Amino acid sequence: MIRAIIFDFDGVIHDTFDFHRMKLKQFTGHEISKESYRDIHDGNFYEHEDNVFINTDWDGYVKFIHPEQSALKIKDEIRQVLIELSKKYELFIISSGCAKNISDYLGNNGISKIFTEVLGFENHKSKVDKFKVLFDKYGLCHDNCVFITDTLGDILEANKVGVETVAVDFGFHSKERLEKGRPYKIISCFNEIIPVIDSNF
Ligand SMILES: [Mg+2]
Numbered sequence: 512m513i514r515a516i517i518f519d520f521d522g523v524i525h526d527t528f529d530f531h532r533m534k535l536k537q538f539t540g541h542e543i544s545k546e547s548y549r550d551i552h553d554g555n556f557y558e559h560e561d562n563v564f565i566n567t568d569w570d571g572y573v574k575f576i577h578p579e580q581s582a583l584k585i586k587d588e589i590r591q592v593l594i595e596l597s598k599k600y601e602l603f604i605i606s607s608g609c610a611k612n613i614s615d616y617l618g619n620n621g622i623s624k625i626f627t628e629v630l631g632f633e634n635h636k637s638k639v640d641k642f643k644v645l646f647d648k649y650g651l652c653h654d655n656c657v658f659i660t661d662t663l664g665d666i667l668e669a670n671k672v673g674v675e676t677v678a679v680d681f682g683f684h685s686k687e688r689l690e691k692g693r694p695y696k697i698i699s700c701f702n703e704i705i706p707v708i709d710s711n712f
Pocket residue numbers: 519520521522523660661662682683
């Protein structure tokens with residue numbers, strides 16, 4: 512019985528692919544192709560051997576992007592679905608990004624209260640560890656929560672803790688790439704989350 516839904520942020524709640532690619536270029540001076548940027552999300556972003564951003568000053572970067580990231584406007588449809596889901600499930604976010612920036616984004620979009628907690632890179636760089644924090648703190652386990660993400664790297668991390676993933680193919684990674692992680696299901700519209708979670712778990 513599903514009690515909680517754990518969301519990834521980038522590429523799921525907000526499509527930040529071009530935003531981060533552009534901001535990382537401004538901040539680090541490195542410009543990488545869209546394909547390379549996709550590739551470094553095949554595993555944990557902070558551990559990928561081809562990640563030219565590995566030595567970035569992340570504390571500096573998240574401060575640099577804070578004004579613009581927190582001011583991004585959420586899509587109406589996504590906002591409505593999240594509100595709907597929050598009536599039945601506890602909602603969490605675990606992100607490789609900055610929890611403060613994401614919390615301020617949620618606040619500016621009027622939905623901070625529907626999330627129980629947001630964990631970012633401040634907590635742990637590994638999502639495996641972030642899952643474990645939520646398990647311990649909220650009594651969650653692999654069979655009472657589900658993870659929603661847009662990247663293969665995230666699916667592989669969820670697999671390590673036995674959490675089923677519903678993957679979305681409108682974010683950073685294509686359906687073909689997501690399939691390699693064997694998610695429970697791949698969806699193409701944000702509102703498909705509701706029937707999938709309501710009926711199949
Ligand atoms: Mg993502």
